[in-house]
Amino acid sequence: MLNAIILAGAQAIKGRNDSGNKALYCINGKAMIEYVIDAVRKADGIGKIVVVGPKAQLQEILYGKADAIIDSDGSVMDNVMAGVRYCGYDNDVLICTSDIPLITPEAINDFIAKSKAEGADFCYPIVEKQVNERKFPGIERTYVKIKEGRFTGGNIFYVNPRVIEKGFRMADRLIKSRKNPVKMARILSLDFMIRLLLGNLTISGAEKKFSKITNIRAKAIISEYPELGNDVDKPSDLAIVEAHLSRWA
Numbered sequence: 001m002l003n004a005i006i007l008a009g010a011q012a013i014k015g016r017n018d019s020g021n022k023a024l025y026c027i028n029g030k031a032m033i034e035y036v037i038d039a040v041r042k043a044d045g046i047g048k049i050v051v052v053g054p055k056a057q058l059q060e061i062l063y064g065k066a067d068a069i070i071d072s073d074g075s076v077m078d079n080v081m082a083g084v085r086y087c088g089y090d091n092d093v094l095i096c097t098s099d100i101p102l103i104t105p106e107a108i109n110d111f112i113a114k115s116k117a118e119g120a121d122f123c124y125p126i127v128e129k130q131v132n133e134r135k136f137p138g139i140e141r142t143y144v145k146i147k148e149g150r151f152t153g154g155n156i157f158y159v160n161p162r163v164i165e166k167g168f169r170m171a172d173r174l175i176k177s178r179k180n181p182v183k184m185a186r187i188l189s190l191d192f193m194i195r196l197l198l199g200n201l202t203i204s205g206a207e208k209k210f211s212k213i214t215n216i217r218a219k220a221i222i223s224e225y226p227e228l229g230n231d232v233d234k235p236s237d238l239a240i241v242e243a244h245l246s247r248w249a
Contacts, residue, residue: 001045001046001047001091002045002046002091002092002093002112003046003047003048003050003087003088003093003094004040004046004047004048004049004095005050005052005083005084005087005094005095006036006037006040006049006051006052006096006098007052007053007080007083007095007097008021008023008024008051008052008054008058008098009053009054009073009076009079010054010057010073011023013025013232013233013237013238014235015235016238021053021057022098022099022232023053023098023099024061025238027101027238027241027242028242028245031062032098032101032232033051033061033062033098034061034062034065035101036097036098037049037051037062037066039103039105039107039108040094040103040108042105043105043108043109043112044105044112047091048067048087049065050066050067050083051066051069051070052069052072052080052082053070053072053073053079054071054073055070055071056071070083080095080164081164081165084164089161089162091161092158092159092161093161094112094156094158095156095159096155096156096157097156097231099155099231099233100155100156100227100228100229100230100231100232101232102227102230102241102245103156103227104225106225107223107225107227108228110223110224110225111123111125111156111158111221111225111228112158114221114223115158116158118219118221120218120219121159121160121217121218122157122160122163122214122216122217122218122219123158123159123218123219123221124153124154124158124218124219125153125154125156125220125221125222125223125225125228125229126151126152126153126154126203126220126222126223127151127152127154127222127223127226127229128151128222129141129143129149129150129151129152131224131226132152132229135226135227136230136240136244138240139230139237139240140237141229141230146201146202146203146206147200147201147202147203148203151222152229153229154223154229155228155229155231156228163216203220207219207220
């Protein structure tokens with residue numbers, strides 16, 4: 001069994017001051033987070049679904065949809081820890097953000113299966129640029145050039161909860177720099193940053209560096225499902241997501 005933690009902090013859509021908490025932004029009659037919860041609920045082997053964020057706002061919309069809503073207004077990692085403490089440390093956890101409404105049960109199942117096969121403490125999906133743009137043309141993402149190609153990261157994680165506290169500080173720093181690959185690389189080391197800038201970095205090299213610094217066995221999962229990473233961060237993202245969800249309805 002795998003417990004799921006969905007992060008629903010009070011972030012707004014950039015450039016849309018009327019959006020409020022984007023987790024609750026309504027798309028085709030449903031709050032953005034509801035698409036995520038529905039996909040996670042339909043995935044295989046999911047136990048508890050816990051939403052972490054401003055409880056007063058969330059519970060009005062999500063009554064009965066999640067197993068628990070945990071009130072927290074801290075950093076991303078503070079909210080992760082709030083969810084982990086509720087779920088306990090006996091089962092691995094799936095952590096995802098609430099702003100990826102294109103996510104599907106098939107994408108989640110594929111990521112879970114590949115993560116379990118790796119047997120790592122921390123798994124993170126990456127999607128090749130061509131795969132992303134083929135399915136979602138025009139969507140803007142941050143890509144990192146490495147030897148294997150150009151990749152963007154996902155917004156979902158497979159984690160052994162027993163190792164989270166060990167890597168808390170480093171994870172917090174990396175998450176805060178997640179939109180700036182060079183800054184993230186600088187945190188890991190100068191050599192790592194130089195290799196990234198030169199395009200000489202490999203997936204295995206990145207895994208080894210991250211694992212060494214955090215003392216957590218980490219693996220990057222190459223995914224053919226760009227739904228895992230296309231978050232709604234700005235109006236252009238919202239327009240593409242609304243168009244796709246309208247076609248899929």
